[in-house]
Amino acid sequence: MHILLRGRDIKNIKQFDVYEKHGGFAGMKKALAMEPAEVIDVVKASGLRGRGGAGFPTGVKWSFIPQQEPVKFVTVNADESETGTFKDREIMEENPYQLIEGSLICAYAIQAKAVYIYLRGEFWDIGDQLDECIEALREKGYVGKNIMGAGYDCEVYTHLGAGAYICGEESALLNSLEGYLGQPRVRPPFPAQKGGGLYKEATVVNNVETLANVPFILSEGADAFKAIGTEQSTGNKIYCVSGHVKRPGNYELPMGATFRQLLYEQAGGPLHDDRPFKAMLPSGGSGPMVPLTDEVLDTPMSYEDCANIGTIIGSASIIVMDETVDMTWVASKVTKFFKHESCGKCTPCREGTYWLDKVIDRILDGRGTPDDVKRIADVAENMAGTTLCALGDFAANPIIHTIRHFPDDFAQHVQA
Amino acid sequence: MAIMGNPKYEARINQHLAKYETKRSAVMPLLFIAQEEYGWVNPDGINEVAQILNLDPTQVKSIAGFYTMYSEKPKGKYWLQVCTDLPCALKGADEFHAWLKEELGVQEGGTSGDGLFTVDHVMCLAACDKAPMMQCNFRYVENLDQDKTRELLAMWRAEAAQPDNGRG
Ligand SMILES: Cc1cc2nc3c(=O)[nH]c(=O)nc-3n(C[C@H](O)[C@H](O)[C@H](O)COP(=O)(O)O)c2cc1C
Ligand code: SF4
Ligand code: FES
Numbered sequence: 001m002h003i004l005l006r007g008r009d010i011k012n013i014k015q016f017d018v019y020e021k022h023g024g025f026a027g028m029k030k031a032l033a034m035e036p037a038e039v040i041d042v043v044k045a046s047g048l049r050g051r052g053g054a055g056f057p058t059g060v061k062w063s064f065i066p067q068q069e070p071v072k073f074v075t076v077n078a079d080e081s082e083t084g085t086f087k088d089r090e091i092m093e094e095n096p097y098q099l100i101e102g103s104l105i106c107a108y109a110i111q112a113k114a115v116y117i118y119l120r121g122e123f124w125d126i127g128d129q130l131d132e133c134i135e136a137l138r139e140k141g142y143v144g145k146n147i148m149g150a151g152y153d154c155e156v157y158t159h160l161g162a163g164a165y166i167c168g169e170e171s172a173l174l175n176s177l178e179g180y181l182g183q184p185r186v187r188p189p190f191p192a193q194k195g196g197g198l199y200k201e202a203t204v205v206n207n208v209e210t211l212a213n214v215p216f217i218l219s220e221g222a223d224a225f226k227a228i229g230t231e232q233s234t235g236n237k238i239y240c241v242s243g244h245v246k247r248p249g250n251y252e253l254p255m256g257a258t259f260r261q262l263l264y265e266q267a268g269g270p271l272h273d274d275r276p277f278k279a280m281l282p283s284g285g286s287g288p289m290v291p292l293t294d295e296v297l298d299t300p301m302s303y304e305d306c307a308n309i310g311t312i313i314g315s316a317s318i319i320v321m322d323e324t325v326d327m328t329w330v331a332s333k334v335t336k337f338f339k340h341e342s343c344g345k346c347t348p349c350r351e352g353t354y355w356l357d358k359v360i361d362r363i364l365d366g367r368g369t370p371d372d373v374k375r376i377a378d379v380a381e382n383m384a385g386t387t388l389c390a391l392g393d394f395a396a397n398p399i400i401h402t403i404r405h406f407p408d409d410f411a412q413h414v415q416a
Numbered sequence: 417m418a419i420m421g422n423p424k425y426e427a428r429i430n431q432h433l434a435k436y437e438t439k440r441s442a443v444m445p446l447l448f449i450a451q452e453e454y455g456w457v458n459p460d461g462i463n464e465v466a467q468i469l470n471l472d473p474t475q476v477k478s479i480a481g482f483y484t485m486y487s488e489k490p491k492g493k494y495w496l497q498v499c500t501d502l503p504c505a506l507k508g509a510d511e512f513h514a515w516l517k518e519e520l521g522v523q524e525g526g527t528s529g530d531g532l533f534t535v536d537h538v539m540c541l542a543a544c545d546k547a548p549m550m551q552c553n554f555r556y557v558e559n560l561d562q563d564k565t566r567e568l569l570a571m572w573r574a575e576a577a578q579p580d581n582g583r584g
Contacts, residue, residue, distance in 0.1 A: 084503045086542040121448075121485045122541055122554060157435045162444055163484035165539065179440035179469075181482050199437045242503035242544035249545045285502060319503050319544075333502040337539050 003216050003228075003236050004209060005252045007094025014129075016136050019097040025142065027218030031105045032150040037067075039109040043214065045222035047234035052077055052168075052207030053283065053314045055303050058214075064192035065110040065202045073203040074107045075177065075191075076117040076211060078126075079161055079168035083285035083337055084317035087238040088208035090250050092119075092126045095212070096133050100156060102211035104147070105218055107154045110204055114155040118173050121162040130158050165341035169389050170205040172343065174198050183343045184389035209238060229255035233302035237313070243280075243320040244271040255313075256305075260297040263320060275322040279405070282306065283314025285334045286394035288401040289327075292320070310401070327409035331376075331402050332360045338395035349392040352383040356399060363413045373410045377403050419446075419453050420464050429468065439469045443479050447486055456487040484538065485554070492527040492534035494572050497551050500537040503544035512548040513537055515562060519569070532576055533569075 002009050012018045019025075031039045044059025065072055076099070080088040091099055103115045119127050134156045137143040145153050159177055166172045167182040170191055176182035177198060189196030197203025213235055217225045226234045233255035239262050242248045246268030253262060263269065263277070270277055277292040282301075288311040290296050299305050306313045321330065339353035359376050362368045380396040387393070403410055419425050432445040446468060450461030457480045466473040480486040487495070498513040517535050520528045527534045543549045546558035557568060 080542050081540065083501050083540040084544050085540070086544055089542050120542070121483070122551065122556075124554065155435075159441075160444065160448065161483070162448070162486055163538075164482060176444070177441060178438065179443040179479070181479065240544070242547070243506040248547075281502075317544075319506070321506060325506070330502065333505060337501060340539060 002252050004091055004098070004212050004238055005094065005250060006098070007090070013095055014093075014097070016097060016133070016140070019095075023219060024097055024215070025101055027215035028101050028105055028108075028142075029148065030218050031108055032148055032152065036109050036111055039105065039218070042222050043109070043217060046217045046225040047222075047229075047232070048210065048213055048217060048225065049233070049303065050207055051209035051213075051237065051315070053082065053286070055313070058206065058210055061192065061206070062106065062109055062204055064190075065204060066194060067111070069194055069202050071199075071201045072110050072112045073198040073201055074103055074110065074112045074115040075170075075173065075198055075203055075205045076103050076115060077168060077170065077173060077205055077207045078117050078119040078123065079165075079173060080123070080208070081120055081165040081168050082283075082315050082317055083334070084240060084242050084281065084319045085284055085315050086240050086242075087250050087316075089123065089126065090238075091208055091212050092123070092130065096126075096130055097137075098215055099208055099212050100130070100133055100137065100143075102214035103156065104143070104154060105214050106204060106206065106211060108147075108152055110202075111152075112154060112204070114157065116177060116198065117156070117158045118167070118177055119158060119160055120167075121160045124160055127158040127160055134158075164343075165337075166343045166389075166391060169391065171196075172389070173205065174203065181343075183345045186388065230300065230302045230304070232304045233313075237301065237316050239301065240315075240317040241267045241320065242317070244275070244277070244322040244325075245269065245320050246271055253301075256300040256302045258298055258300055259292075259318075262301065262318070263292075263297070267320075270322055272322065275324055277320060278323045278325055279321050279327065281319040281330075281334075281398065282316070283312050284317040284319065285337050285398060286390075287312045287314045288397050289330075289405060290401070291405050327402050327406040328360065328364055328413055331399055331410075332357070332364055334398045335360055335395065338391065342391060342395070346386075346388045346392070348383045348386045349388075349395065352379050352392070353395050355379050356395070363410065366413060368414045370411070370414050373403065373407075373414060417453070418464060419449055419461065420468060422453070425449050425453070433468075440471060443469060443471065443476060444483075447476070447480055451486060456490050493532050493576055494534070494552050496533055496535045497538040498535070499539070499541045499543070499547070499549055501540040501544075503540065504547035504549065507547035509548040512560060512562075512565075516550075516565065519562075519566075532573065 040062045048058045049055040161167045164182050167176045171185035172182045191197040191203045237255045239251045251266045290311045335356045339357045342349045342353050344350045380399040383392045384396040432442040446465045466476045500509045525536045548560045549558040
């Protein structure tokens with residue numbers, strides 16, 4: 001059953017009437033009849049965790065907002081720029097009202113003045129569609145003053161980025177939205193605190209998919225949500241499958257389904273029958289690489305089980321590679337991404353990605369030495385944990401784990 | 417024509433100014449409007465955006481330079497950006513990118529002799545299940561192969577040959 005990708009089951013759910021007829025805004029009506037703090041408790045009880053990558057418990061994040069502050073904001077992270085991720089796009093294209101409803105429930109729960117949806121600039125047409133939805137909701141009295149007659153006021157706006165992966169990092173996103181360079185901020189103060197959020201006001205930043213889960217949680221209850229998935233990883237998740245499979249695409253499955261179910265039953269197995277799977281990056285370019293062994297294939301896709309196999313589920317953008325792929329080439333691709341996207345603010349990230357790229361190119365060209373392979377591993381180890389934002393770790397992760405799992409792929413380029 | 421005082425943009429500029437808590441927040445949407453008017457973010461556009469928002473032009477210029485979607489030099493009429501990031505590259509995007517440049521006789525970032533096509537490459541555009549793909553003036557074209565692309569190029573050439581085909 002789809003909770004998120006309902007556009008696949010219900011024709012024209014992107015139209016207001018159809019969305020409402022199929023239960024749309026029932027969750028919001030329930031929420032508006034509750035105290036804001038009670039709404040937060042329901043989301044906490046559901047166990048929902050952030051779908052933007054870090055997996056932070058959503059209700060707990062909302063509860064950090066100081067209620068006494070007069071001005072608060074919600075910012076929706078629709079930057080969707082992690083390599084291999086294309087789920088938020090489908091939610092917003094095919095089921096836009098559900099995102100807006102979830103955002104409004106969040107806004108009510110923290111008593112926010114406004115919601116800003118920050119979309120990557122390439123999604124300008126999705127932004128136009130969302131603007132139309134917002135206007136339709138304003139006419140219905142679901143956005144603006146005295147929403148649904150409940151005495152709560154809230155505006156919803158869209159904002160377009162302009163091509164910068166780093167603006168998906170929440171504090172960089174806030175800077176960008178304020179018209180400053182999209183570079184991360186020093187924390188604390190955190191966005192949820194006065195001084196750390198949008199326009200220095202306390203702010204919740206949540207991913208599109210996270211918020212799109214919220215209407216179901218309110219309308220069906222926390223228990224119904226918790227009944228799906230595993231104990232620590234509740235609900236459904238959208239898995240973006242790309243690379244060497246027969247049917248790449250988005251698949252919505254309960255958390256805790258196995259990689260085998262996703263990659264074989266859903267995505268159809270290896271693209272070429274005679275070329276078995278070799279490895280995957282389960283969280284886009286930024287999470288640790290893992291070999292696709294039987295043990296890994298039988299691992300449930302949950303926060304806790306992925307930690308056990310040395311990786312993360314993160315944004316669940318699963319990039320699959322078959323046996324023909326040279327992992328040194330993959331390391332080069334991923335490194336070029338992070339070198340391009342480093343905002344340049346801190347030295348280990350800026351210089352580290354520069355050197356990684358230079359040395360990996362040398363290895364790929366056949367001009368490298370075994371020392372060069374050690375050198376990139378050292379550079380990556382030294383970057384991890386030393387930077388202002390997690391991009392430094394993201395850049396280091398794939399290198400460290402790729403060399404660890406596939407040393408021969410590197411060695412073959414540097415044989416004397 | 418300018419963007420300031422241009423009736424074509426007045427309503428949109430005011431809408432953007434109204435939705436934020438500060439004027440400065442409107443710098444990104446206004447830079448997009450400047451790019452729409454001039455085809456790239458030229459010095460006139462930078463100065464006008466700065467004037468509307470009471471910012472220093474050097475601040476506006478640094479914002480424009482930070483983001484890849486603002487073009488700081490003129491481009492061909494069709495700006496083709498091929499995604500060559502890992503998932504697309506696993507499905508032949510690098511070969512497609514090389515072929516496209518050869519087909520149009522351009523170097524990376526260069527513009528074809530007729531001024532129509534500029535080709536470069538970009539990172540993941542959130543369309544990895546439809547590789548190879550590219551954007552043409554920020555519109556996605558997906559599931560590409562050589563035949564389909566030749567048809568698209570022919571279509572754009574025909575479109576450009578029509579009278580009255582300004583960008584706006
Ligand atoms: C470099 C970097 C890029 C990120 N990109 C995104 C992104 O594109 N979309 C997203 O939702 N979160 C992204 N995040 C995570 C956000 O910082 C933040 O954790 C998330 O928006 C919180 O929402 P959630 O709790 O609902 O997941 C990124 C983080 C980093 C460090
Ligand atoms: S780690 Fe990289 S991207 Fe993050 S703030 Fe430092 S330089 Fe910028
Ligand atoms: S890698 Fe090309 S669209 Fe994602």
